[in-house]
Amino acid sequence: MAQDSGQGTGLRDLDFAGFAQEFLRRNPAYVRDYQKVMRVRTAPGAHVAMEEMAHPWGLSFSLCTAGLR
Template sequence: MPTSFWRSVEAQEQLNRLDRSGFAMEFLRRNPDYRKDWSRMRRRIAQGTLGEDAARSDLARRWGLSFCP
């Protein structure tokens, strides 16, 4: 969902239907610090300065996340 629609009635209704992990992901997705950190992680992977597993592990540790294998 584009960020411009986050405050729409439809977005509110979708948020109300989410389970705990879905709501947590939406919360993070809207957090500007998390979005910057995610972008930084993707850049580092693309540049080859950090492997994908190590980058995800670092991000997970900083934000308290777990990724599905």
């Protein structure tokens, strides 16, 4: 298994979704956006902020993840 810079994740073995997740996890701009929106995720109307954050990254949050069941 090919390893990336000693992080323990074989990037060549990942499917598309797994690779995308690893890419975003390592992207400082995404991490900042994600942390910012997670701080307000329980506030009224937080789902709007989550959708606005996710759209430029090509993501969507499930209602369960957003705590909006």
